[in-house]
Structures are given as C-alpha cells and as structure tokens.
Amino acid sequence: MQSTANYLWHTDDLLGQGATASVYKARNKKSGELVAVKVFNTTSYLRPREVQVREFEVLRKLNHQNIIKLFAVEETGGSRQKVLVMEYCSSGSLLSVLESPENAFGLPEDEFLVVLRCVVAGMNHLRENGIVHRDIKPGNIMRLVGEEGQSIYKLTDFGAARELDDDEKFVSVYGTEEYLHPDMYERAVLRKPQQKAFGVTVDLWSIGVTLYHAATGSLPFIPFGGPRRNKEIMYRITTEKPAGAIAGAQRRENGPLEWSYTLPITCQLSLGLQSQLVPILANILEVEQAKCWGFDQFFAETSDILQRVVIHVFSLSQAVLHHVYIHAHNTIAIFQEAVHKQTSVAPRHQEYLFEGHLCVLEPSISAQHIAHTTASSPLTLFSTAIPKGLAFRDPALDVPKFVPKVDLQADYNTAKGVLGAGYQALRLARVLLDGQELMLRGLHWVMWSSSVAGMPEIQELKVAAELRSRLRTLAEVLSRCSQNITETQESLSSLSQELVKSRDQVHEDRSIQQIQCCLDKMNFIYKQFKKSRMRPGLGYNEEQIHKLDKMNFSHLAKRLLQVFQEECVQKYQASLVTHGKRMRVVHETRNHLRLVGCSVAACNTEAQGVQESLSKILEELSHQLLQDRAKGAQASPPPIAPYPSPTPKDLLLHMQELCEGMKLLASDLLDNNRIIERLNRVPAAPDV
Structure with missing residues (x-):
C-alpha cells in the first residue's frame, strides 16, 4: 500500500504506465471516493525543473468537462514523490x-x-x-x-x-x-x-x-x-x-x-x-x-457536422438505409439534393412515404417539417431503379487461422481477430434482416398508397358504370374502368398476402440468435486465452485443454460464418430478387391506374361537352316555346294533324329530363375523376 496525506492506493491497482510515471486507482481516506493518482518515478526528476512542473501548471489552468480534472497535487510519505490526484474514469480509455x-x-x-x-x-x-x-x-x-x-x-x-x-x-x-x-x-x-x-x-x-x-x-x-x-x-x-x-x-x-x-x-x-x-x-x-x-x-x-440533424431514408429501389445529414434550417430542396448524392435519384423523381402515408415535400419549405425519423422508422424513398442491395465485405475474408503449435500470444491474437469478424457478421446479419423488413414494409405502403383497396369511394365507380343508356358509350368505358379496378384490387390483394407471409418469415428468422450463441461461446474461450497469454507457460493438462479450446473455437467460428452465409446472405439475396419482381408489379399497377384515370378524365370531358350542347338546345327550345305561346294568343287554333307530333312544350320537357340526366352523369364523372386523380396523385418516377 502507498499513500499521501489524503489518498491511499495499492500498487496492484495499476491503470497505466509510462516512461516517467505510473497511474493507479486510489481512494480518498475520508470519503472513500475513487480517484486516479499519477505517481512520478525517478526518471521524471532527471528532466529540467520547468518540464517537471509543466503538467501541474497546465492542468490547473484547464477546467472543462472533456478534460480530465485535477483535484490535488500531493507527495508520498516516504520517498516524497510528486503525486497528481485526478478524476477517475472507470471505463478505461x-x-x-x-x-x-x-x-x-x-x-x-x-x-x-x-x-x-x-x-x-x-x-x-x-x-x-x-x-x-x-x-x-x-x-x-x-x-x-x-x-x-x-x-x-x-x-x-x-x-x-x-x-x-x-x-x-x-x-x-x-x-x-x-x-x-x-x-x-x-x-x-x-x-x-x-x-x-x-x-x-x-x-x-x-x-x-x-x-x-x-x-x-x-x-x-x-x-x-x-x-x-x-x-x-x-x-x-x-x-x-x-x-x-x-x-x-x-x-x-x-x-x-x-x-x-x-x-x-x-x-x-x-x-x-x-x-x-x-x-x-x-x-x-x-x-x-x-x-x-x-x-x-x-x-x-x-x-x-455536429450541428447537423440526421434524417433516415430507406431507398426502396436500392434496399439500403441512408443517413442524410443536413442543418435544421435547410430547405427541403437541399435535403433532396443530399438524397440525390447518396442514391442517384434526382429530386423531381423522389417520392416519399412515412409510416404508410404519402409525404408531399415542398422544396421551398424548411426541412424541419419532415417527420422525426429513426433507423427503424425512416422515410421510404420510392423510385423505379432496379434494387441493388447493401454492399458489404464478407467477414469470412477477415478470419485469421490458428497456428498448429501452442503459442499463447499468437492464439490470443488469432482468437481476437476471429471474434472481431464474428461480431462483424452479427452486425451485418442484423442489417440484412432489418433491410428485408424495411423492403417488405415499404413495398406494402407503396402498393396501398397506389391502390384502391379499403376505399369506400370505389363503389362510386361501379355506380357510374350503371348510368343511363342514353350515354351508353361513356357507360361502357366506365364499366371497363370498373372491371380494371376490380382486377387490380384482386392482384394487389394477392401481393399483399405474399408480403404478409414474407414478413412473418422475417420475424421468425432465428439466425441472429444462432450467431449470438456462437459468439457467446467464442467470447468465453477468448477470455480464457486472454488470461493464459499472461502466463509463462502451461502444464500438460492445461495445454491439452488449450488445444481443445482452439479446436472448439474454430468449429464455432465455422458454424457462425455458415449461418451468416446460408441463413442471412442467401435469404437476403433471394429477397432482393423477389423484391425486384414485386417492385415491377407495383410499377405496372401504378401505370395501369394512371391509364384508367385518363379514361375517366376523357369521359368527363366528353360528358361536359354533351351537357353544354344540351343546355344550348334547351335554351333555344324555351325561347321558341315562349314565341309560340305569344302567337297562339293572337291566332285561331291550328288544324289537327293526322298523326300527333311533339309540341315544343313536349320537346322542352324531354330535353329538360335529358339535361338533368347529363348533369347527374357529369357530377358522377367529376367525382370519379377526383377519385382516380387521388389514387394516382403520386406519379411513378421514370428510371434513373
């Protein structure tokens, strides 16, 4: 044990050692507070006096939370060595x-x-x-x-x-x-x-x-x-x-x-x-x-850098999660340019969803209006690029091999390297599994933001298809649109069931737990090697156990990498292929809906034209009827015709009825056009 007037420490509690001093974990004699004491050795006193006192003077001048605190300068009782009493950091360096x-x-x-x-x-x-x-x-x-x-x-x-x-x-x-x-x-x-x-x-x-x-x-x-x-x-x-x-x-x-x-x-x-x-x-x-x-x-x-905020963006086309660093006061346009640099998706082609809802981002407003994102709840970026997936280095390439002979230091270094590669495999496995979840969830959101499932207004399209026969051509077009919508619903419903099934499979995946189990066992052996390297040698039995540990460590590493390759990488690559096919289906569906919208819009335009013509005819008939009534008041009744013919009054009533029907049809078409426009308000982006 060594001490100063106020502090006590044991030489076994060494925290660090340098050329001129050693640092120990110590305690305050009165309060029991843990501190670090830096004890200078004889070599330090060979330095010039101004050099010896420089550290004391510097530390006394500093006062900051990111600078180690100096509590006191004391001396040991016997040798009167200088001791710096400093803040103790329990978590090492x-x-x-x-x-x-x-x-x-x-x-x-x-x-x-x-x-x-x-x-x-x-x-x-x-x-x-x-x-x-x-x-x-x-x-x-x-x-x-x-x-x-x-x-x-x-x-x-x-x-x-x-x-x-x-x-x-x-x-x-x-x-x-x-x-x-x-x-x-x-x-x-x-x-x-x-x-x-x-x-x-x-x-x-x-x-x-x-x-x-x-x-x-x-x-x-x-x-x-x-x-x-x-x-x-x-x-x-x-x-x-x-x-x-x-x-x-x-x-x-x-x-x-x-x-x-x-x-x-x-x-x-x-x-x-x-x-x-x-x-x-x-x-x-x-x-x-x-x-x-x-x-x-x-x-x-x-x-x-430190003043920037992070917006998490999952690129559905790349199947990659991006961290976009921008200032809170930046505009959406600057955010979109930052996304462009990382994803190569031009701002005009960027479409975003957040938690299943469409995000319409106005370039001129502040980026502060973007919802708070996390790695598990990012903005979903949708574009038509072909999915590429995450680029990574196979951890197996960084796995060192044990030397055949027993070399405690070399075995420790090898175990440390293998364990490091194992932790890298675990991290990548989590990233790949999270990527699959985000792919499925994002595609589900895009699909339903573009579909008509769950919208009660779809019934209005079916009603529109049953309108009166006087505009049968328009009704036939609307009927075909309604049929296309129904087919689209069925297709998307089938795809939705596939997505639910795939997400269940992702949630049931146990590869992360298997890798973690291997790592736990490897970590136990690694700690044994860490202790053994400090010893001068091993006895016969201990050496045999050490050899068995090396063998078990290698088997565990092989099993870990096998799970990573077969359960994580292969499933991730297969999911990318499936994801690409599903993305194509969604793109085709969006384009199909756009065509349906165009058809309904054309019907709407034609109906408006017919309505205008009918209104004009109705005005003319009303004017003629008024003139006929004025003449009839001054002249004798006309002779009875052999066959009755419609009077202007009858024509007027008929045209009024037809006009009312056209108004109803025009109203339905306007409503349906509004529905279609809403279904397609997020236009599909061209390939980038």
Missing part, C-alpha cells in the same frame, strides 16, 4: 474500447459522434488557453459513463503539453510514434538530424490518425509487417501520401504503396457521415504544415 473485438472494425456511428464531439470540445478548450497537447492518441482519451448511461470522453496525460500560440514553434519531440506528425517521426523515431520546428498543427495530425482509428478500428498508415517493424516504409507512406488520400498501406513485402481516398467498406459509419468526415481527415492528415488546415477551420468543419 478509447484505446481499450477499440481493442474490444466488438469494435474490431470501428465504433458504431452514434458512439463515434460522441468521441468526435468530446475530442473537438476538449481541443477547443486547449486552444482557447493556448495549449498544445503533443500526445493525442486513443490511449490518452479516457471514457466515463454518465448518469444516464451516455459516454463522456476526456483528454488526459498532459505530461507533454505546453503553452503555445498559433504562430509559435517548438523543437522538442514528444508523442507516440504511430500518431506522430511525419516531421516529428523523422527525428524522434528514425533519429535523423533535422532543424525543423513544429507548430500547433502537429496535434491535428494526431487527431486525424485517432479519428481514423476510431472510425475503422485500424491505423491509417500500415507498412508490411506493421508500423513498428518497418519504420522507414512507415515514414515513406506518411510523407509520400497524395493530396486527398486518407490512408496508405503496403500489402506485401517490398510491395508498392496503395492509397485510399475513402473509408473502408467494413466501417460502420453511414455514407452520409463519411462524406462529411473524409474531407476533414484529408486536410488534417497533410504532411506539409503550410497546407494543413488550422484549428479554426478544423473546429468550424467539425462543428458543422
């Missing part, structure tokens, strides 16, 4: 989060945004106080879980920090080599003499590497054999990187350098967020300090 097999391919989008928000806020506080950190990396970003279960990340380890204005330079070298700016790497790691001075932008390079690591689960610059085994190639990758590239790798020994301008397909971030993030990474991972962004631009661009 960002590095420990990324080293979890579950995050082998990077953080989920929501968690990444939390990291981005916290790091940007913490760095902004440093720059406001004129401080450069000089050792930004995932291991120096601690994670604390808030009262509501949310992650809070805090910058820590200010041993290399110092005050530095934007236009000042420094020449001393600090940091961790994978995250070092290439100019610092050249002198600190390659030991090459050079007279370069460094500015505050070296922190931006380290932030860029850290954010890439958080987004992908791996470092951006990887020579063959790893960064620490091939330092010269590591330096070449970082210094020869073309403008705009955000990653570089050497795939084989003495092989060429390959550049990446996008995040890998295994990354969990949506394309919407990636499109915002990649330009930032490209401009802070810039080796020439003159070309690198300054902190002002970095803060402006990252704040722009």
Whole structure:
C-alpha cells in the first residue's frame, strides 16, 4: 500500500504506465471516493525543473468537462514523490474500447459522434488557453459513463503539453510514434538530424490518425509487417501520401504503396457521415504544415457536422438505409439534393412515404417539417431503379487461422481477430434482416398508397358504370374502368398476402440468435486465452485443454460464418430478387391506374361537352316555346294533324329530363375523376 496525506492506493491497482510515471486507482481516506493518482518515478526528476512542473501548471489552468480534472497535487510519505490526484474514469480509455473485438472494425456511428464531439470540445478548450497537447492518441482519451448511461470522453496525460500560440514553434519531440506528425517521426523515431520546428498543427495530425482509428478500428498508415517493424516504409507512406488520400498501406513485402481516398467498406459509419468526415481527415492528415488546415477551420468543419440533424431514408429501389445529414434550417430542396448524392435519384423523381402515408415535400419549405425519423422508422424513398442491395465485405475474408503449435500470444491474437469478424457478421446479419423488413414494409405502403383497396369511394365507380343508356358509350368505358379496378384490387390483394407471409418469415428468422450463441461461446474461450497469454507457460493438462479450446473455437467460428452465409446472405439475396419482381408489379399497377384515370378524365370531358350542347338546345327550345305561346294568343287554333307530333312544350320537357340526366352523369364523372386523380396523385418516377 502507498499513500499521501489524503489518498491511499495499492500498487496492484495499476491503470497505466509510462516512461516517467505510473497511474493507479486510489481512494480518498475520508470519503472513500475513487480517484486516479499519477505517481512520478525517478526518471521524471532527471528532466529540467520547468518540464517537471509543466503538467501541474497546465492542468490547473484547464477546467472543462472533456478534460480530465485535477483535484490535488500531493507527495508520498516516504520517498516524497510528486503525486497528481485526478478524476477517475472507470471505463478505461478509447484505446481499450477499440481493442474490444466488438469494435474490431470501428465504433458504431452514434458512439463515434460522441468521441468526435468530446475530442473537438476538449481541443477547443486547449486552444482557447493556448495549449498544445503533443500526445493525442486513443490511449490518452479516457471514457466515463454518465448518469444516464451516455459516454463522456476526456483528454488526459498532459505530461507533454505546453503553452503555445498559433504562430509559435517548438523543437522538442514528444508523442507516440504511430500518431506522430511525419516531421516529428523523422527525428524522434528514425533519429535523423533535422532543424525543423513544429507548430500547433502537429496535434491535428494526431487527431486525424485517432479519428481514423476510431472510425475503422485500424491505423491509417500500415507498412508490411506493421508500423513498428518497418519504420522507414512507415515514414515513406506518411510523407509520400497524395493530396486527398486518407490512408496508405503496403500489402506485401517490398510491395508498392496503395492509397485510399475513402473509408473502408467494413466501417460502420453511414455514407452520409463519411462524406462529411473524409474531407476533414484529408486536410488534417497533410504532411506539409503550410497546407494543413488550422484549428479554426478544423473546429468550424467539425462543428458543422455536429450541428447537423440526421434524417433516415430507406431507398426502396436500392434496399439500403441512408443517413442524410443536413442543418435544421435547410430547405427541403437541399435535403433532396443530399438524397440525390447518396442514391442517384434526382429530386423531381423522389417520392416519399412515412409510416404508410404519402409525404408531399415542398422544396421551398424548411426541412424541419419532415417527420422525426429513426433507423427503424425512416422515410421510404420510392423510385423505379432496379434494387441493388447493401454492399458489404464478407467477414469470412477477415478470419485469421490458428497456428498448429501452442503459442499463447499468437492464439490470443488469432482468437481476437476471429471474434472481431464474428461480431462483424452479427452486425451485418442484423442489417440484412432489418433491410428485408424495411423492403417488405415499404413495398406494402407503396402498393396501398397506389391502390384502391379499403376505399369506400370505389363503389362510386361501379355506380357510374350503371348510368343511363342514353350515354351508353361513356357507360361502357366506365364499366371497363370498373372491371380494371376490380382486377387490380384482386392482384394487389394477392401481393399483399405474399408480403404478409414474407414478413412473418422475417420475424421468425432465428439466425441472429444462432450467431449470438456462437459468439457467446467464442467470447468465453477468448477470455480464457486472454488470461493464459499472461502466463509463462502451461502444464500438460492445461495445454491439452488449450488445444481443445482452439479446436472448439474454430468449429464455432465455422458454424457462425455458415449461418451468416446460408441463413442471412442467401435469404437476403433471394429477397432482393423477389423484391425486384414485386417492385415491377407495383410499377405496372401504378401505370395501369394512371391509364384508367385518363379514361375517366376523357369521359368527363366528353360528358361536359354533351351537357353544354344540351343546355344550348334547351335554351333555344324555351325561347321558341315562349314565341309560340305569344302567337297562339293572337291566332285561331291550328288544324289537327293526322298523326300527333311533339309540341315544343313536349320537346322542352324531354330535353329538360335529358339535361338533368347529363348533369347527374357529369357530377358522377367529376367525382370519379377526383377519385382516380387521388389514387394516382403520386406519379411513378421514370428510371434513373
């Protein structure tokens, strides 16, 4: 046990260790509060006095929720070593989060945004106080879980920090080599003499590497054999990187350098967020300090991302869920352009449904009028493009193999890699299953928004078909329309039953549970391997058990990937084929309804013309009747004709009756035309 005047800790409770100090979990002697104490070793006292006290001074100057808090500076009783008493973060560091097999391919989008928000806020506080950190990396970003279960990340380890204005330079070298700016790497790691001075932008390079690591689960610059085994190639990758590239790798020994301008397909971030993030990474991972962004631009661009809202859009044609990042004050037109960039569906061809209801989006109004969406309740985008499905990398391609011999460290690393691929398979299985659900649900909504099922007004079309024989031609057309509508109803009813049956099958799918069961068993073995690697060796019986565990682990991994391929991928691909056929049926139905609407509209126009003619004749007859009556009052009655002929009065009554019938027919046609227009108010978009 060791202690200061107010704090107590055991040397077994080591949280971290560096070249000049160790960090332990400690308790307040009076309150029992958990804290972290940083105890400096003898090496630290060999440094100049101003360097020794710099960390104390920096921490005393800072006060921010995303900067680790300094509670006190004390000394141990015996050796009188300096001790920093700081805030304790029980959830480890960002590095420990990324080293979890579950995050082998990077953080989920929501968690990444939390990291981005916290790091940007913490760095902004440093720059406001004129401080450069000089050792930004995932291991120096601690994670604390808030009262509501949310992650809070805090910058820590200010041993290399110092005050530095934007236009000042420094020449001393600090940091961790994978995250070092290439100019610092050249002198600190390659030991090459050079007279370069460094500015505050070296922190931006380290932030860029850290954010890439958080987004992908791996470092951006990887020579063959790893960064620490091939330092010269590591330096070449970082210094020869073309403008705009955000990653570089050497795939084989003495092989060429390959550049990446996008995040890998295994990354969990949506394309919407990636499109915002990649330009930032490209401009802070810039080796020439003159070309690198300054902190002002970095803060402006990252704040722009963090201030955006997300609108979830499921493209029914692509069968892909998109995250569209826009500002709340943007117009619908800007939202539609953002959708266009991600889906290639032009704004004029975008049709939207939300929770089964048509969404008519006026381009000039604010995007705030769009309903609140989630990943499980997105806007459904409908277009006539051929379904493509989600693009992904098969997790089986990232599964390493166990070496035949017992090698505790190698076996642990292999198990970690296999488990990471297993978690990736689980995540993809969930995405594919959710995609099938959204496909079926969205198609159901589109189908019924375009059909006439469930609408009582359909009876009016049937009534219209039975109108009087005096306009038999129009009645025959309406009868055919009514028959077409009935046939359409039957077709859509059959398709609806298919969709219900398919959705039931999706809900009954147990592949997720099977994959999770395999992962749970693999995780148990992985934890055993993690413990074993710390031991110098294994006894005979323990070694045999270890071999059996390796065998079982491999079998479980094989079973997991088999379920993923046969139960998830194959069913998803089959559902895409069926989805494409159903989409064609819905498109044909919509076009058919449009033709019916045109026929009813034509009947309406013709009926209006007939009504106008009848009204004109009626007026003429009424005028003639009035004239005849005036003449009859002055003349003798006419002789009786051998055969009775209709008088103007009889014609007038007949024409009035016919006119009333035409008014009734015209009214029915107008009503039916209104129904058809409503059924087809969402025009089918042409192929894009």
